Amino acid sequence: MGCGHRFCRACLSRSWRVAAPAFSCPECRRVSQVREFPAVDGHLARLTDLSQELCSQLVQSTEAQSRCTRHKHVLKVFCEEDQTPLSVRCSRSPGHGAHQLSPVRETAHSFREKLQRIRTRVRKHLKEAEKLLAKGQTPAVDWRRMISAEYTKLEDFLLSEKSRRLERMKEDERASRARLSQRLQTLQDLLLELQRADHRPSVDLLQGVKQLLGRSESVLSQRAKAATPELGEDPLPGVIEILSGFRVDITLDPTSAGPCVTVSEDLRSVKAEEGWQVENPHPEDLARHYVFAEQTLSSGRQYWEVDVTQLPQWTLGIHTPHSRIKRGRNVDSCPPVFLLRCVKKEEGSYFQSYPGSLNYRVRGPVPRIGVYLEDAPGTIAFYNVLQRSLIYRFFPIVFTEPISPIFSPGPPLPGTKAGPMTLCPVDSHLCACCYSPL
Template identity: 35%
Template sequence: MEAEDLQEELTCPICLDFFNDPVSIECGHNFCRRCLRRSWTPADGLFLCPECRQPSSPAALRPNWALARLTEKARRRQQGPVPPGLCGRHWEPLRLFCEDDQRPVCLVCRESQEHQDHAMAPVDEAFESYREKLLMTQCSLTAKMKKAMHLQDMEVKNATEWKDKMKNQKLRFSAEFTKLHDFLAEEEQLFLQKLSKEEEETKKKRTENTLQLHQIITSLKKLILEVEEKSQSSILELLQNPKDLLTRSENQDVNYSLEVLEVKTLCHIPLMKEMLKRFEVAISAAEDTGHPHLVFSQEGRV
């Protein structure tokens, strides 16, 4: 009881915390210098004492060195480990949860200027509320994870189909240019270079897509782990800024658009009648594939 009485004597009536640079006024009451200056409204050169309402002059402020030394000693004694469930500033039970600061506070904190306009809720109610929200968020994140993994499977399937398309297109190009190897050597190299460039660009895009999905999945895994650990933690640990984790979880989305890979480079063989007169080349377009075919009428060749 003596320790509590001493702490009360060393507490500023305005901020309800240990005195900081205490000063005495004419009526004998003591306040933090900063708290006093913030609270007074001078009239005719005087201000009213926040406790007894007696007028006092700003010039009458006197530093209370003895009170300052005693306060510092008491503050140092309280710098040891704070018992679980007690306020680190006032050593009072943490019975309230401050929605604005997202942390548990004591009843003395609620009366201080720091939390004067803040929304408060009982710790037990806040714990149940945020625990329910965290569990719902965990379910939401799990659904997002399933969606991302499904997209990853689709991406692998899409890549496999694209590889087959690319392989068939290469074979088609090779067949067409083989017929005209003596005449179209440069064109063949040109088309293959374009196709290789498209292949590299597509591979690069695939790598970017795979990396994007990997990052989404990694982020979701991390958030799920954080939510799981948070939801299973103690009351005080769970109520250490749970809204931040909820906000980050809500903002985490699977922003990914699956793109079907297509081969854009096509083999358009130009008309070669004038160049290939001695071979009597006839060019016809294949209606089913849209790719031109060269028909040779040279003896022994079709």
């Protein structure tokens, strides 16, 4: 090198493997502004070749002095099977009589040639790796920047979508309050009109009483519709795709099934039996109407999906002993189950939560339910997989392990035979284009 220090090319290559603004001497750290390997020192190269030749002769001389420990004879034969050098006398022993033997020098020479070929290939691969590493310092495409920009765009889209959805919910709430205010005003006006009619003379009363009664019935008939809340359908972009990354393979435990349910042979479906009591049992009555999963869940995030297409009524949730719910700074005890129930009534289907106050009418069919469990912070959430929307969320909960998913395919409607509740495989997906209601 320019500073006078000499190195072998392989060592210098390792020292300069990572591209740098300038090359420096590994010995004195003097920086060279020329980004090229130094010229080969011819005299030193010849000395190196001579030293290698002398080293080879020394090795051969040493080999000639090697002797077997048993007979003290020179090791002149190599056993291919045992990969062991032997003396001529040792090679004639019964242990090596049928083995393939060859002279030590010829075998060693053959292996040295193989090693030389391998060294040549290693040097070639080394140069290729150095070139690739040099190219990797300045990639042709800045993928990190591109991917970062995509995530930024996605974040902006989600924030915009969040603001739009929340504003729409505010508008819906304002519209709902306006409708309630209008109904209140209508009822007040009707009550005032009825009071005035009661004080009219009989002849005047009879002339308009039929129209007044008709209006009254019309106003009062709107009460049930106004008092029945509907569960909103607000799709969350990408939520099911994200949660699918935490899917777990769950099967049913037939030993936990009560007398009112039957588990399939593949442990993925459960059906209601004829002995089921039609009336709704208490949610904590797990003995007769529920079946537990074989697996118990602990820390982390888990997600699973359940097909309820053939069920008019069902219950899904988890069982966890001694759970508690946080309310501000206080932590209150709560039942050991967290459930989402679908209940069929004359005016339609309703989603109900236990514990909780959810009692909302469902607009359309919900063929598949997604269940997401997270221990920190404690959350269990239920999703409409087809609509990509949230149904209900219990939060925050202090879980205690183990946590067991529970399933109930009923109660069946009187006079009907409900189908199975089925656990969906981990690799299954549902979208609106491929779903056709029964």
